[in-house]
Amino acid sequence: MKNTASLSTKLVRIGTGLLVIALISIGLTLWVTWKLGGGAAALNEAGRMRMQTWRLTSAVQAQLPEQEIQLLTGEFDQSMAVLKNGDAARPLFVPWDSVVHARYAEVAHLWSDQKMRFTVHPPLEHQRLVEHSVNFLNAIDRFVLSIESQMSSLTAILNLFQIVMMALAIAGAVVMLYSGYLYVINPLSHLRDGLRKLESAQFSVRLDVVSNDEFGQVTSGFNRMAATLQSLYGNLEAQVIAKTQRIAAQKERLEGLYGVSAFLAQTNDLSELTQGFAQRVRRLMKADAIALRWSDEDVSKFFLLASDQFPQVMQEEEKCLRAGACACGNPKLDARTRVIPITNSDIAPFQHCARIGYESLISVPVRMHHKVLGEINLFYKSQVSLAAEEFELMDTLASHLATAVEGMRAVALDREAAIAGERSLLARELHDSIAQSLAFLKIQAQLLRSAISKNNSDKTDFALNELDSGLKESIADVRELLLHFRTRTQADDIDRAVQETLQKFHHQTGLQVSRTVSGDGLPLPQDVQIHVLHVLQEALSNVRKHANAQAVVIEIHKGDPWRFVVRDDGIGFDERNNRSELQVGLKIMRERAEQIGAKVDVVSEVDQGTTVTLRVPAAKPSKLKEGQTASLS
Template sequence: MRLPTALTTKLIALGVSFLLVAMVSIAITLWATWKLDGGAAAVNEAGRMRMQTWQLASAAQLQTTVAGRAALVQRFDDSLRLLRAGDPARPLFVPWDDEVEASFAQVERRWAQQRAQWLAESPPPPERAVALAEEFVTAIDRFVLSIERQLARFTAILNLFQFVMMALAIAGAVVILYTGYLYVIHPLASLAQGLQRVQAGDFSVRVDVDSSDEFGQVAAGFNRMTETLQSLYGELEAKVQAKTRDIEAQRARLETLYEVSALLAEADTIEELARGFAHKVRELLRADAAAVRWSDEANQRYLMLASDCLPQELAEQERSLLAGVCACGSLQPDARTRVIPILAHEAAPMRLCARAGYESVVSVPIRLQHRLLGECDLFFRSQVQLSTEETALLDALASHLASALEGLRADALEREAAVSEERALLARELHDSIAQSLAFLKIQVQLLRGAVQKGQTAQVQRILDELDAGVRESIGDVRELLVHFRTRTNTDDIERALQETLRKFEHQAGIATRFAVHGQGLPLPPDVQVQVLHVVQEALSNVRKHARASHVTLEVDKGARWQLRVRDDGAGFDPQQSRGTSHVGLQIMRERAARIGAEVQVVTAPGQGTTVTLTLPPHPVASATAPTALAIDQEASA
């Protein structure tokens, strides 16, 4: 197998090759330059030796001392040693070859011949000094000329390698461009053309895979992608049609669910609810008949609430089924929606359904949370199978029916409780007012009969006056009850109802009133408003009956805890000694306050008027039950 050559490996190999060639060329160029620099420095040093030679000649002509000429000779010796040894730090070195070596050896020999003459006590005569200097300078010139010829060769080498580097740069650029086109641009162009054809909808396009590098892998992946897309596109229409059918089925199920929910929300009676549900479910499943059965608390008997398209004879015979007598009405607490095959005519337990021509029945339990309420039966004249979606839909519809039936039952219980509460309220009002007044009148009538029989004229007149006062008080109680039951509260604010109550009190009792409201607070719930209003009415009733007041004030403090005060300037009473009708009125007020978690406080004294204060809790809520005023009165009297 041929190992795949990655594009990165190709590029690295190409780059390393060019780098090695460039480094070799640069090294040779640096070496030639270094040689040229060292040779140039040697030429300069040789030129300085020429200058030093003429300085010796001048010193000889000027009869310079031996010490002065020795210093010049020492400098000359240092220059020769420097040229021979070189100085890499400058750099300075002679580019030695045979010619340079021979010319430098001649310079050294001539210097060895002349050195002693320059250091003698008597220097050479001027003509001799000039001749010696010219002879030595000529040797140095030959040495410099040999160095320059060597430097010329190095310069030629440097120029050659510079030209080679320029050629390498051009060749490298061409190779890089060609390599980039071969390994990058051409594969990318092929992929781009393939993508354009894919965008145009041609999924049959394939890209030639002529390498095993990264672009070859990408091209292979592109080919696999287009092959997959071509396969998916071929199956897409079938999948879209199947998905469309699924969506349509889901839409139909949702539409049915909405229709059944709307039907359940609009139904007012259990019969109407069950009949509409049976009809809708039968149409949904295309069943031949449907029945809705309701179970008792012990799940021992099932009553048929409604049926749709069920034969009349079968409906009459199965109107009430004992559990276990038939496959219908035999649900267990953990039962689920199931399809039950109907057996032959002679076989139990579904011979009635078999006689009617049914072959299958679908049993759907109607369950509210974990409590089994009944079942819905769907009858089919053929074999039937339910899908998972249909089973889930039937369970959801049955759950909606259970909730709707439970809601109707709860509404009925609430209405019954409201009627009972209203009757209890009316009974308490009649007991606490008119019944006591009638009992008082009955006693007065008995006393009147006795006085008439005894001929006690004065006693008869007094009893008649009391009877007249009692009748008037009873009439006032009746009117007051009518005011109580006709007064309505406002769900946003109780002020209007309180003002209306106070205005009616002022009209009936002829007592001046004042109404004051302070602060801001959240509105009271309607049921709490009713109890508050009745407490205020009872307080005003006590003022009318017992206080003999000339002015009454009703103050309302709104806030986190509402507070209402009924204050009068009447006669007042002693709370410790009052056990009469006023005591019953206080018990009534306390009872109503207890229903909303409130407190009633009475501040009074003989001759100083009475103040009744109702203080509500931060979040008052009306209680469902409360003790009656009669029971409280009996307990207080015990």
């Protein structure tokens, strides 16, 4: 039978039993000790009576006053009373038994006779008084001996109790040791042996539950733990295999996602991008076929953009799908990735798929900025299901595709805007320079025709000279335009571009040029550098056309703002009465400066040269007008 008592209950029971026995033993010992103490005091009091007897005998023989004899007899009566009744003030009592009672009665009887002899008048003879006193003392001795006999018995009992207490102490120690072994050490040793077996992978080990106490509960818990470990160890290999497969699948998905993302990032052709995306996704998802559809602006139709392993007959039939007419092409904004079973070929949306032999369809919407851009359709010839990670993977791939296509579309729009901007710039440059020169040449050609018809040789020569100067000026403007449109800058080094511009200007005009650079500052953005160079080139063009200068100096001050100064030693001009051609050049410079948030200041005096200063804010984004781009070069 199992012991249902808890360990604490067992220990309390054993301890209580030992405590009760110890208390009884101690109580008995104290009682015997108390008896011995009281008996010893009685024995002393009985011994005093012998001394008192001799004192009375001596007093009578000495014929002391009667009052002293009465006092001594009173003391003896008091001793007799104390022995009979005991003393409450101290432990004094006679260990009475039948023998002690008899001896006390004998002493009391003899004392009544002896007391008369001590108080009689005249006193007894000396010899007779001594004889009676000796007899009385013998009776007292017998009384004392009876008390000593009782005291010996009590002493023997006390010794017996001490032996018994010693035996109880030994027995209690044995009981406690045995109980500790039985209820604590033995269960712990069994648990230790079980743990050692468990450590050596013996998961079938079980311990016997022999009690319902704390160790019994621990043993039951050990058995449950061993059973759980045995079960886990038995399934560990299968779990490891399953976990390894999941990790491998996850790694494959991540590698596939990385590969698709890298492909989308490095591909610039839309057809190549969509076709490569379809091939990679089909292999990644182990699909039998894939179709990539793109919607129109109103999401009413879905066009087949790319496919892989998609039957030709279905490509012909599904080049354009009306939204909602088929299982493919869901235009709803809240559309989610779905696994659609193809179970009935009589249902219109599944007729084509069922005819080919497809049994499952995975539909993945392609969205961007809360707009449905298209849909990815994966076809399977078996029943499939997607795990949560695969749903997330497909949504991520669709998001990457949308970003790549929209990015490519944005690049195309930027390219178109850049081309339009370049054309606008070219048209403005031609209008501001070549067109005006051609108009001037046309006028001179009419004047030449009129002079020839009138046979006016002077006017004819003058017109020819003007035509020759105009043609030279036009050729110079064309070369300058070519210089403008071939301008290139380095994002961190506008100084090099300025130096190249000065070298070309010197080669074109033969004028002496120099350049100084000072200060430190953040580099200008590349689009800002292009406009700065165009402003400087326009300033140099005005020097070439109008200044009649011998030298030109360009100063570059890096900082916030940047300052570019073009200074010549030419004839200068009166700013109030400057020529229209010069006004055109200044207008062009100011317009370019406004586009980048800069400012152009022109200072000139007649015969004192001209200074053009361009101030550009440092590290500020360019303020290109709509339709223009930084790729004007």
